[in-house]
Amino acid sequence: MSAAAPVPPPDRVVNGPTPKHAQLREILRRTVERELPPGAPIPSERDLAQRYGVSRLTVRSAIGKLVEEGLLARVRGKGTFTAARRMELQVYLMSFTDDMLRRGLTPATEVVATSTEVPPATSAQALGLADGVPAHHLVRLRRADGVPLAVERGWYHAGRTPGLLDLDLSRSLYAQLADAYGARPDHAWQTVWAESADRETARLLNIRAGSPLLVFRRVSSSNGEPVEDMTSWYRGDHYQVTMQLDRNAPDSGHQPHGGNR
Known part of the structure; x- marks a missing residue:
């Protein structure tokens, strides 16, 4: 285990109206950022308590808040470390597998x-299905370099993808849609919102229930025919979204196919 990086001494915790745990939290935040x-590992609770003249309970409270924010990460049996910088979540039509390979990471998928x-x-409406018509349902866990990053729950038009569930679904689904059906998605509407992890999603992602997630619902089509209605839950401590905004009038009256969740 590498030596903990020292926290610069100029910052200090003082008596005053601001709680000590809040002061220490901001000191640690500045150091991390x-x-x-x-x-990088941060000093132990004991070392921080001695350095700043506060109780270990105060240190634990300050660190806990930064862990909740995704700035720090606890590793059982090893200590507390600065978290990996958040990846930009792709807002273009690319498979998870291709996106991770582009970043130099090794993707893996568990069905x-x-x-x-x-x-x-x-979902029936999004896929253009009549009432009572079945569709393929697929739930997958996506990892990069062994770290669970996203849970995908998708519905697929069974009439356009016969035998889909018999394919090797641990591989890139978009590549297989192209190879098996000539139906690689070429257009999509995507809706984004924030959500807290429920117990099942938290279990799959190896995070606490209630942890922040970024959620994407994507309705994709191929050659003008809807083929996929997929919702993906991404870990909020690993992802962020950046968008370019221009001062243009919205396309009034035009709604995404399938609507919002």
């Missing part, structure tokens, strides 16, 4: 569940 690289059943009304 300005001085320490991703994955959690598959079925063919009648989808919810919103």
